Amino acid sequence: MTKQRRTFSTEFKHEAACLVLDQGYSVTEACRSLGVGETALRRWIDQLKTERGGITPEAKALTPEQQRIQxxxxxxxxLEREKAILKKATALLMSDELERTR
Incomplete structure (x- = not known):
């Protein structure tokens, strides 16, 4: 029997990290009251600190601004991939047209 991995919404992660950063809860108090692991909460806190510093994370962002940036x-x-495809298609069509006119 495998243990199911719990998933949390970005809003929950944001609120949990705000408990510690903004409302003065200790990490252990917040973990106990929310029922989450200390490692996970510390990771969310670190991520929120970096996002507030203006750095876009690799993982799914917690703050609305960073989510919009992502x-x-x-x-x-x-759009850049689509543009590259269109450039290649145009070049291919142009080369075909040049060969027909010769």
């Missing part, structure tokens, strides 16, 4: 970066990446 969405926009993903959109830029998708």
């Amino acid at each position: 969405e926009l970066e993903a959109r830029i990446n998708r």
Whole structure:
């Protein structure tokens, strides 16, 4: 029998980290009251600190601003891939057209 891994929403992670950073709870108090592991909570706290410092994390962001930045970066990446595909298709079509005119 395998143990199911619990998942938490980004809102929950954000609120849990805010308990420690903004409301003065200790990490152990927050862990006990929320029923989460200390390692996970410390990771969320570290992530929130870096996000507040303006650094976009690799993992799913906790703050709304960083979430928006991640969405926009993903959109830029998708558009750049589409642009590269269109450039290649245009070059291919142009080379075919040149060969037909010869």
